[in-house]
Amino acid sequence: MSRLALRLTRDKSDTLLLLAAALMVLAPHVAHLPPWISALAGVTLLWRAAITWLGRRMPPVWLLAPIAVAAMGGVYLTFRTLLGRDAGVAMLVLLLAFKLLEMHAKRDLFVVTFLSFFVLLTNFLYSQTIPTALFVALTLVLLLTAQQSFQYTGVVPPLGRRLRTTARLCALAAPLAALLFVGFPRIQGPLWGMPGDALGGKTGLSDSMAPGTLSTLAQSDEPAFRVRFLDPAPPQQQLYWRSIVLGDYDGRTWTRVPRKRGLQRLEIAIQARGQPVRYETTLEASNTRWLALLELAGPDFRLPGHRLRDTDEMEQFTADPIERRLRFSASAYPEYALQAGELPERMTRWLELPSGFNPRTLALAQQLRAQLPGADAARLSEAVLARFRSLGYDYTLEPPLLGRDAVDDFLFSSKAGFCEHYAGAYVVLMRAMGVAARVVTGYQGGERNPVDGYLTVRQSDAHAWAEIWSQDAGWRRVDPTAAVAPERVQRNLALALPRPAAFGLAPLLDLQNDPNSWLAQLRFNYGALNNSWNQWVLDYNPERQRSFLEELSSVLLNGRSALGATLVLGLLYALRWRRRLRPADPLDALYAAFCRQQARHGVARRPDEGPQRYAQRLRAMAASPEKHAAMDQFLHLYGMLKYGAGGTESRKASLTTLKTLLPRCR
Numbered sequence: 319m320s321r322l323a324l325r326l327t328r329d330k331s332d333t334l335l336l337l338a339a340a341l342m343v344l345a346p347h348v349a350h351l352p353p354w355i356s357a358l359a360g361v362t363l364l365w366r367a368a369i370t371w372l373g374r375r376m377p378p379v380w381l382l383a384p385i386a387v388a389a390m391g392g393v394y395l396t397f398r399t400l401l402g403r404d405a406g407v408a409m410l411v412l413l414l415a416f417k418l419l420e421m422h423a424k425r426d427l428f429v430v431t432f433l434s435f436f437v438l439l440t441n442f443l444y445s446q447t448i449p450t451a452l453f454v455a456l457t458l459v460l461l462l463t464a465q466q467s468f469q470y471t472g473v474v475p476p477l478g479r480r481l482r483t484t485a486r487l488c489a490l491a492a493p494l495a496a497l498l499f500v501g502f503p504r505i506q507g508p509l510w511g512m513p514g515d516a517l518g519g520k521t522g523l524s525d526s527m528a529p530g531t532l533s534t535l536a537q538s539d540e541p542a543f544r545v546r547f548l549d550p551a552p553p554q555q556q557l558y559w560r561s562i563v564l565g566d567y568d569g570r571t572w573t574r575v576p577r578k579r580g581l582q583r584l585e586i587a588i589q590a591r592g593q594p595v596r597y598e599t600t601l602e603a604s605n606t607r608w609l610a611l612l613e614l615a616g617p618d619f620r621l622p623g624h625r626l627r628d629t630d631e632m633e634q635f636t637a638d639p640i641e642r643r644l645r646f647s648a649s650a651y652p653e654y655a656l657q658a659g660e661l662p663e664r665m666t667r668w669l670e671l672p673s674g675f676n677p678r679t680l681a682l683a684q685q686l687r688a689q690l691p692g693a694d695a696a697r698l699s700e701a702v703l704a705r706f707r708s709l710g711y712d713y714t715l716e717p718p719l720l721g722r723d724a725v726d727d728f729l730f731s732s733k734a735g736f737c738e739h740y741a742g743a744y745v746v747l748m749r750a751m752g753v754a755a756r757v758v759t760g761y762q763g764g765e766r767n768p769v770d771g772y773l774t775v776r777q778s779d780a781h782a783w784a785e786i787w788s789q790d791a792g793w794r795r796v797d798p799t800a801a802v803a804p805e806r807v808q809r810n811l812a813l814a815l816p817r818p819a820a821f822g823l824a825p826l827l828d829l830q831n832d833p834n835s836w837l838a839q840l841r842f843n844y845g846a847l848n849n850s851w852n853q854w855v856l857d858y859n860p861e862r863q864r865s866f867l868e869e870l871s872s873v874l875l876n877g878r879s880a881l882g883a884t885l886v887l888g889l890l891y892a893l894r895w896r897r898r899l900r901p902a903d904p905l906d907a908l909y910a911a912f913c914r915q916q917a918r919h920g921v922a923r924r925p926d927e928g929p930q931r932y933a934q935r936l937r938a939m940a941a942s943p944e945k946h947a948a949m950d951q952f953l954h955l956y957g958m959l960k961y962g963a964g965g966t967e968s969r970k971a972s973l974t975t976l977k978t979l980l981p982r983c984r
Contacts, residue, residue: 328474333370333421335477336430336464337363340418342457343434346441346450347411352396355408358389362415369419377419386416407440424468431465448851459484501867504860523561523608523759527782528571529724532759533715533736538777541602542761543610544849545773548596552612552652554763555807558783558795559610559775561760563631565668569675570724572742572757575631575667586630587659587792590614590651600852601644607635610760610775612650613795619648622861631756632656643857658792665787668754676725676746683750695753695788699796702747706740706801709733713803737806740798741782754787758795762807769846908976909956915984916949929953929960948982955979 341363348356369376389412390400397405414433421427438457441450463484467474475483524531551557564572594616601609607627611619611634620626624644625637671680686701687693693701712734720727725743728735735743741757748755762781764773783797800807854862873879913923913932921939923932933953937946959972
C-alpha cells in the first residue's frame with residue numbers, strides 16, 4: 319500500500335484513501351438497504367475511483383442532478399416516505415456517494431468527511447453489538463487519517479505512520495471519553511427520539527396464534543430477555559414465562575378475549591403459597607407492550623418509568639410499546655391457586671367453540687367423555703395427553719399445511735406439529751368435553767450461562783401451552799407439547815428438535831450443544847461479554863450511574879484505597895520522569911548523547927539552536943580534523959532524519975551510522 323501511494327500523486331492518494339474510508343462507512347448498510355441503492359452507491363464509488371485513477375474530469379452538474387433527483391424519487395417509491403430510519407439512511411447513503419462525484423474544492427473534502435461521520439453513526443440504529451462498535455472504531459480511525467492527510471502542506475508521512483498517529487490520538491482521547499461517559503449526568507430517556515421504523519425488523523410474540531406462528535418465531539436465535547435469579551433458580555421444566563392468554567377461537571386462529579368481555583379483576587381470587595422467587599430481568603426492545611413474567615408474578619410487581627396495565631387473565635403489559643432495553647425486578651410464586659372456588663357459570667366463556675368446524679374432533683371429545691363418565695378435568699386431560707403419547711404424533715418445526723378444519727387435519731391426518739398445534743388441539747378437545755380451557759403463549763426455559771450466571775431466553779424459546787380450570791384447583795397449567803417431546807421442556811429446543819446443518823457442519827452443531835465442548839465454552843464467554851456490554855454500556859441509565867458512582871465513592875474514600883491510588887499516581891509520575899530523561903525516539907536519544915558530549919567540552923547547545931547553527935559554533939571548537947568531520951557528518955545526517963529531507967539509506971541504516979559516529983565525536 320505504501321509503495322502504491324509513493325507512485326501516486328498527492329491528490330490521487332488522498333482521494334483514494336477517502337474513497338476507501340467511504341467504502342467502509344457504506345459497507346454495513348448493504349445488509350439492510352434495498353439492492354438497487356447498494357448497487358447505485360457501489361457504482362458511484364467505482365466511477366469516482368476510475369476518475370481519480372485515470373485523471374479524468376468530474377461529471378458535470380447537468381448529468382449528476384437528474385441522477386440524484388431520480389435516485390431520491392426511487393427512495394420515495396421504495397419506502398413511500400422520505401422520513402424514518404430506513405428511508406433517511408438510504409438518502410444519506412446516496413448523498414454521500416453523489417457528493418464524492420462533486421468535490422471541486424478543499425471544503426468539499428471536509429463536507430464528505432463529516433457526512434461520512436454522520437452516516438457512520440447511523441450504523442447504531444441497526445446494531446449496537448461489540449463487533450459493530452469495533453468496526454465503527456476502525457472506520458473512524460481511517461476517516462480521521464484521511465482527514466489528517468489533507469492537512470499536510472509539506473512532506474506527507476507514509477500511510478502506516480499516519481494511521482499509527484491517528485490511532486494514538488484516538489487512544490489518548492479514549493480515557494477522557496470514558497470519564498465523560500461514566501461521570502457526565504445521564505439524561506432520563508433518549509436525547510433524540512428513535513425513528514418510528516427503528517424497530518420494524520423486531521420479532522416477538524403477538525396477540526394471536528395460528529398454525530405456524532410460533533414455529534416461524536422459533537427459527538430466531540435473537541435474545542428476548544436475560545434473567546438473573548436472586549434466589550435459587552427453579553428447575554428448567556418450571557421456567558414458564560407467561561405472557562399472553564388467548565381465549566377466542568374462530569376455527570383457525572386464537573386471539574385474546576376482548577377487554578369488555580373479561581371478568582372483573584377485583585373478583586379474582588389468587589392464593590400464593592410458599593416463598594417467592596426473586597429475579598431481575600433485562601428485556602430487549604420488542605416494539606410490543608407485552609411482558610413475559612415467570613408465573614405467577616407477584617402482586618407487588620412494578621415497572622418504574624412505565625405505566626403498567628394488567629388484565630383479568632393475569633397478563634401484564636405497558637401502556638406504550640417497549641422501544642428500548644428495559645431492566646426490572648420481579649418475584650414469582652411457583653405454588654399458587656388462581657380462581658379456585660369460582661362459580662362454574664362464570665367460566666362458560668372458556669367453553670366457546672365456533673360452530674361448523676372440526677366435526678371429527680368434536681366426535682372424539684364426545685367419545686372420550688362417554689368412556690370416562692363423571693371424570694374430572696384432570697382425568698379428561700390425562701386421556702387427551704395419553705393419545706398424544708401413544709398414537710405416533712411428531713414434534714416438528716416444519717408441519718404440513720392444514721385445511722379448513724385445522725384441528726381435524728392435525729389430530730387425524732398429519733399428526734405432526736409444533737407447540738401451537740398441540741396447545742390449540744388440546745384446548746379444543748377440553749372445551750368440547752366441557753372443561754374450561756385457554757391457550758397461553760410466552761417462553762419456556764432458557765439457557766444458563768455458567769460464566770456470569772445469567773439465563774438467556776431467546777425468541778426460539780417461544781412456546782404455547784394450555785390452562786384448564788376446575789373448581790377445586792382453579793386454573794392449572796398443562797403443557798401438551800411435553801407429552802410428545804418432554805426434552806423440549808426439560809432441556810431446550812435444540813436438543814428436542816435438532817436442525818439440519820448445511821455444508822456438512824453437523825459436528826459443529828453437536829459441539830455447540832455439548833456444554834462441555836470448547837465451542838460451547840467460547841459461546842458462553844462471548845455471551846457473558848455481550849451481556850456485560852449490554853448492562854454497563856448500552857443500558858447505563860441514570861439509576862445505574864447513580865448506583866455505580868455511589869459504590870465507587872465508597873470504595874475510594876477509605877484509607878487503603880487512597881494509599882493505593884497514591885502509589886499508582888507516584889508510579890505513573892516516576893515512569894513519566896524516567897521517560898523524560900530517556901527519550902523514547904532512538905534518534906532523539908542519540909542527539910541528546912551528542913549534545914551532552916559537547917557540553918562537557920564547554921560548547922553546550924542552546925535551547926533555541928538547530929543542528930546547523932550548532933554545527934557552526936562547534937567548528938570553532940579546538941579539536942582534531944577527524945573529530946570535526948565526524949561532528950559535521952553527525953549533525954548533517956541527524957538534520958536529514960529529523961526534518962524529513964531523507965537520504966539514500968534507510969532510517970535504520972542511518973541510525974546505525976549515527977551510532978558509529980558518536981564515539982568519534984567525543
